[in-house]
Amino acid sequence: MNEKEFPHLLHLTPDPEMIATIHQLTSHYMMRSTLPFSLGKDEATYVEYGFARFADASTCTVRADEPLVLLAAAQWTEVHYRSSYKLFAKQIHLHEPSSNGFENFLALCISKAFAGAGGRRLNEVFAFSAPMGSRPPAWAKQHAELVGLYRAEGGPGATVEVGTVDVAGPAPASPAVTLGVNAKSAGETVAWLAHALHAPVCFPHASMGPDLLFLLRTLDDGRLVWVALQAKYSTGKDGTLSRYFLRKAIRSVTPSKFFVDKDGKPFSPAANPGLVTRTLELLEGLPDRRDDAGKYSLLRVVASFPAETNLKRCMEEDPDADGHPIACLSMKFIKQFTKGFSPVDFLENMENKAIGRGRITGKRTREANAPGPSRRKRLKI
Structure with a gap:
């Protein structure tokens, strides 16, 4: 499969979940030379469209590990579906054993x-x-x-x-x-x-x-x-x-x-x-x-x-x-x-939200530590 064949794949596969899965797999592969997860035994559709192969015909285990196929898929999804920047921006907070979003x-x-x-x-x-x-x-x-x-x-x-x-x-x-x-x-x-x-x-x-x-x-x-x-x-x-x-x-x-x-x-x-x-x-x-x-x-x-x-x-x-x-x-x-990349102003918006949460937390902390009536009981939290 090459990049030119992916429009055909999209027309044959209106399932957005499948395209999203391909995008996530290819983006992570291009970043780390490894896949974030494996396809299940019930994912034979990926084989039909040339994106994956049967690693074990007897167990119907499906594997997507052909570098040139993954590269072609990455090139197509980057232009016609969603950018890798958008994916990694949305996952910036994730910390997993095999991959760190930040x-x-x-x-x-x-x-x-x-x-x-x-x-x-x-x-x-x-x-x-x-x-x-x-x-x-x-x-x-x-x-x-x-x-x-x-x-x-x-x-x-x-x-x-x-x-x-x-x-x-x-x-x-x-x-x-x-x-x-x-x-x-x-x-x-x-x-x-x-x-x-x-x-x-x-x-x-x-x-x-x-x-x-x-x-x-x-x-x-x-x-x-x-x-x-x-x-x-x-x-x-x-x-x-x-x-x-x-x-x-x-x-x-x-x-x-x-x-x-x-x-x-x-x-x-x-x-x-x-x-x-x-x-x-x-x-x-x-x-x-x-x-x-x-x-x-x-x-x-x-x-x-x-x-x-x-x-x-x-x-x-x-x-x-x-x-x-x-x-x-x-x-x-x-x-x-990255200001103009989609999502636009992503880091600026994240920073503003963090500052806002900090102000709220700080206010609550000050209120909690403020002196009160001598009879007020302090609760351990």
Whole structure:
């Protein structure tokens, strides 16, 4: 099945539930190279229309896992049904074992911002912070583009190629079919760091620390920099991400803490006994990397919404000792950048609702804590 055959599918299938299912499956596959759920044994209709296949004829188990079919479906639904942005915007609050709504939303927005000719100025997207007496890196003023690295011939000795990403069309155009890869294991994360997987964005194994990993290339000098991002979907305290969550977020994107738990114990599965050392070696082995972005050429980023990120609150507690720059994702930029996407003003409306709820909560708290008659009984709630 190709993109041109999907109008025929729609005419044959007026069932909106089926089209919605196809849209959800393809959008998540394009984002993470994995499917959010499986089709049941009673979904033979998907096979009839060429979207799925029988994985086991004896049990009639249906599976949709052909990359080119999923790509064609994604391209068609993006134009003729509903955008992936709209889907991920509506799911921004969802947090499931196999997928996180806020992470998906940010990955899509960042890829759109840094894709295409000319890229985007780094300090337009990221609000850099620096210790007292120092300044953000000079390259923060450069334009950068999202790229994907991959070994052209396979194997550790193969030449590493750089592929650009374009998400201006109905589906992302990148070195891979998909935009991201959902690393279900430490081994998959290492494989992505070693450029064995073509997807430009990695959702690393939970034990690593960051929520997103990707590479940016500064356009003035062609140098590469890793980006490790931690995403916090939180209302925070008084509209600001709490110090507790901020400290955890900063730690999670610091290279010396990758695959190391809060007690300093390294995560070392049997399949990857030297995981921490290998991870740092791969970071340091990045070709054409910046030598003015810390020991491992990595930009640390914290993103939060609707709560704001104030990095200055924890700069004195920064665990990094290797000179890696740090920034917060400018949600002001993201709001402006996505302002015209459908649903229009989505982030602005969400933020206003969060502020409204905060005011109501604050008022009720003040009323509850106000002094009353001495005979009034306090109820434990």
